[in-house]
Amino acid sequence: MSQDEAAAGAAAPGNEAGQDSEQKKPEEAAESQEQQRQEAWAARRALIAHGPSFVQPLARSATQIARDQFGVSGGIVQGNVNIFGGRLRHPDHLSGEIPRARIEKLSEVFCRCPSFDDALDRLRTDKVVILSGGRATGRGSAALMLLSLLGVDRMRSLDPPDSVSALPGQLEGAAGYLLRDLTISRSHPLREPHLLGLRERLEHTGGHLVITVEPSAALDDIPYIRWEPPPAEDMLRSHVARHGGEAAWAGLSDLAPVKEFLTRAQQPSGIAEFAQQLITFHHGEIDEEKLTALGEAAVEAQVSRMLTDDQRTLRDKAFLVSLAVFDKAPYAVAAELGDGLYVRLQKTADPRQSPTIPVFDGSREARLRFAGAKGYVDTEITEWGTLIGQYFAAFREERTASALLHEVWNRHPSARPALAEWIRELAEDGRPLVRTRAASATAQLADADLSSAMAHLIEPWADDDYFGSWLTAANALTMAQLLSVPHIFQILHDWCTGENESRRWTAIRTYGLLGPVHHEQALKALLEAIRRPAQDDYDQDGDEDADAEEEALQFADALEVLLLAVREPVLSELAERLDDRALRTHALLAFLQACKQSKEDDSDRPYVLDWYAQATAADDTTTTRHLVSFWKALLADRAQNASALGVLRRWVLKANDDPESESALASLLPAVATTPTNHRRVSHLLRSVRDSGRAPSPVADRLLKRLPPD
Structure with missing residues (x-):
């Protein structure tokens, strides 16, 4: 994980689990809604931190964007027949003599490797060798070639017996034997007496035996060769x-x-x-x-x-789909939540059969091999900070996750109800990672079939009366647009200018999130929505003021994200429209909220103050003029001046430990205090600032001396 991703951090989530399905009273709903609201900038950080790789363009500014193994592990295939492990349900291959022509074709392309040579040496001396390797690693092909290189003319493929004790009775009439996928577990063990009996029988008949097993087989002290395929x-x-x-x-x-x-x-x-x-x-x-x-x-x-592999259980396939949702995330999360999907799929497959989940069955390595995935140690982001040394899982092929979700959604529609129900539950999980991945999975399902994803997931979330559901819908639409799903902007425009309050909020937040990659279109749509005619049919319960306040917050949240993510283009557009009464309130609130955000690095410097410092150092007079204009407007606004002075107070206190912040304030405050009223406000603020010891702040005293005479 990159430092940028780690720095993105995650916002503390609201308690989004266990929702009460009963209708709340208006005043209770308003209070609950406020508790659930997550800061827009924090929600954006969570989306970037926990989303899949295709959300990373959101982490860059619009300016930056404008500048801007075969690794399997071996094996051989001949014709349409896959001989890489796994029993082949074909009369010629299940049990019986292996055709010589097949061996000859295989020998023409087979590559030797160190583990093959080790197995060949052991087979010569011990008469029997056990190859331990995952499916699709070429262990079956290697077994055939081991027998071939010993000069064996006749080979027989054996059907795995119900009991290992019955195996010696099958070793007659041929010089070479291949036993694929022998099940060895604690309940069906392979012990040393079994191996000695096999060896004795082979010595008597002059034969050789190769057994292939899964890496999870319980071999204990039984000697075996770990199959490692060639490059x-x-x-x-x-x-x-x-x-x-x-x-x-x-x-x-x-x-x-x-x-x-x-x-x-x-x-x-x-x-x-x-x-x-x-x-x-x-x-x-x-x-x-x-x-x-x-x-x-x-x-x-x-x-x-x-x-469609009938050799794999429904639980294995549920884990495969879960890993598609949680690709490059902690393995334990994918495994835990995959079992929840399995329960739902089993209910669809056979409602009369209760699903059984073996608590201590198998190994994570075996499950990852089946999925074509790898495990690795990485750093996990949580709302409390980073956790080092967590075990992650990722598909070896980047496109597998998306292809899996498309395949399940479009080619196995019987799985849709269970999958949709599972994703809805993920969206209510208490972990930001899980909620974000529910949205990203939905975006990929929308890429596969937009109308079905809208009907099953996005529209129900957007129509809910729960803030967290709106945010999930906004995240899903954001990522769907990043995937270039058609018609997303049409949906957003219709919702943003429509009368449905929850859908309008969803669209407004989506436009804010999309700012770094579509800032012109997003800002245009938001300004159009802000200027739309006021509704005449407010509720008759005296909620007009509450509705207006909530809508102002919605627009301010979206504009705040645009300001911080896109910066100069949005700042310029808004600063030049501060005389527009319809826009002014939203723009000032957005700017004020942006001033409260700090960088996610060691400096913890306020974003906007750092922005001003950069513009000053670059002699960018346009940006500095617009930032100063916003501060002047804030201090002159009756509704916001007290909060604005509170932000300045925190900036001055921060400058006690940050010389660069002090230098920026030394330039900003005199530029803001050019009117008598603002001069009195700023000078009074600097005289009243106290440090942690309640003594006058030395930084404030120095800044006061930099103000022009009253």
């Missing part, structure tokens, strides 16, 4: 060289699509398919653009295989 590039080269020769590989290996392919995790079938396409490209039958597209399609094919 991905070597395997791809073997496939290509087999069909086109080494010269063909030399000419293809430097292609951009090949290099990109080798940086991604692929299942073995994808390797063989891509190799075939490389040969097709080599023969001039397709162009490089088509080759790139085929590499991208391999991700979708891999995702489809994982979701």
Whole structure:
């Protein structure tokens, strides 16, 4: 995680769990709403800190934007048959003699590696070897080649027995045996007497046996070989060289699509398919653009295989979907919440069967291997600070998360009700990370099918009477626009200028969040909404003032985020419109709220004061003039001058420990105090400031001397 992301921090969440479904009285609702409201800038930081990588453009200013392995682990595939582990439900391959032609084809492309050589040495001496490796790592192919290199002419594929004790009885009539995916657990153990019995039987028959197992198999003291496949590039080269020769590989290996392919995790079938396409490209039958597209399609094919793999349980697949939502997040969160999705999916699959969740079953490494993911240690952001040394999980292929959500939503619609219910529950979780990922998952579902995502999730959130739901809807729409989902701006415009209060708030907040990447469109829409005619049908319960106050806060929140994120373009637009009565109140409140925010670095310097200091150092007279204009307007505003003086007081106290803040104030305060009224206010403030020991502040005294004569 980058320092910028870590610095983004997370806002303290409101208590968003356990909502009372009963209707609250108006005064209770107003009080509850105020408690739930999260500061706009803090909510933006939370979105950036906890969202997926595609939200990072929000962390940059509009000015900055304007300037602005194949890593699987081995294996071989022949034709349409995947022999990388996992029982193949085909009469020829389930149990019986393995065709010799198949072995010969495999030998033409197989790559040896150190773990293979270790296994071969052990098989020669011990007659039996156990290969421990994950699915789709090439362990099945390696097993076949181990037997082949011993000169075994006849090989037989064995069906895993119900009991290991029955296995020796199957070892007759062939010189080589392959037993794939033997289940070894505490309840079905493989012990040393079993292994000795197998070895004795093989010595008698002159045969050899290779057993493949999952890494989670309970082997205890039983000797085994940890299967580590050869480098991905070597395997791809073997496939290509087999069909086109080494010269063909030399000419293809430097292609951009090949290099990109080798940086991604692929299942073995994808390797063989891509190799075939490389040969097709080599023969001039397709162009490089088509080759790139085929590499991208391999991700979708891999995702489809994982979701339809009948060798995997529904709980495994629920974890896979949960990891798609919590990609690059703590593993424990994805695993914990994945079980909640499993319960809902099981209810859809068979309401009569209660879901069973093994509390201490399996290992996280095995689950990550199935998902094509990796685990790593990183820093987690919480509302209390950062936690170092947390175990995270991420897909090896960047596009897997999005492809998974698209696949589930569009190609498995029976899962939609359970998935939507699960995401709605995530949005009510007490953890900012979980709530933000609920919104990001919804944005990706909107990218797959906008109308369904709106109906199932976004519109219900926007129509709720709960502030947190509005924020989730705003976050989802923000991220949907970042994904270039069509029609989002049309939805926002209709909601922002419409009569539905909660939808209007949602759109206003969304425009504020989108400011760094669409500031012109966002500001234009907000100004249009501010100038819209007032409603004539306010509630008759005396709520007109409350409604107006809430709306002013909504616009101020959005404009505050725009000011701090986009800076000069928005500052200039608003400063030049301070004479506009419809806009003035919202702009002043937004600027005041912005002045209360501090940088998330060691200096903790106020954003706006630091902004003024930078403009002064750069001799940016336009920016300094606009900032001073805002301060003058604040001090002259009856509703805001007391709060504005309070902010200045905090800035002066902050300058006690920050010479750069003092230097900025030494320039700003004289520029603000150019009228008799403002001079009296500022000078009185400086005379009354006391430090923590209740003594006159020496910084305030120095600043007072910098003011022009009264």
